[in-house]
Amino acid sequence: MSHYFPSAEELVAEAFGSAATGELDALLPESDAGTSAVGRLAGFLARTSGPAWDDISRLWLNARHLSRYRDSLRVRVAQQGDAWRGRLTGLIADGVARGEFRTGDPEAVAMQILVVLDGLGADPVGDVEGLPAAVARMAFRVAERELGLREGELDL
DSSP, X not given: OTTTOSSHHHHHHHHHHHHHHHHHHHHSOSXXXXXXXXXXXXXXXXXXXXXXXXXXHHHHHHHHHHHTTOHHHHHHHHHHXXXXXXXXXXXXXXXXXXXXXXXXXXXXXXXXXXXHHHHXXXXXXXXGGGSOHHHHTHHHHHHHHHXXXXXXXXXX
């Protein structure tokens, strides 16, 4: 392994980056030609409400904690955060361009959605299914409110 990674820290950073990229591609594909922006966002939010999301939330929680002490991981966490924010911002901007969403700041809305999702995943032993419905659906409601959609429009 030392041929490919100069240190265990580099290996951990690479493993996190690979896992986070794979999850991003699974949860929010870069493009979905036949699907509306509303449909893509609804799919993303639905996929972030179950056991698969619980696992990636725990990975992010641990990576953020460890990145305080490991420079390579800190850089990779920042890069992945930018990638996730960029992908969601692009989806929202596309929805604005298509007339499906209404916002003057797609990046701010993306950040709000991600902050809510991070908050919901912050409990390392909890899961969304055990939360009251108003809390478990918070990311949906924030997205709908901030994008000028009717309540429930993002529910699949």
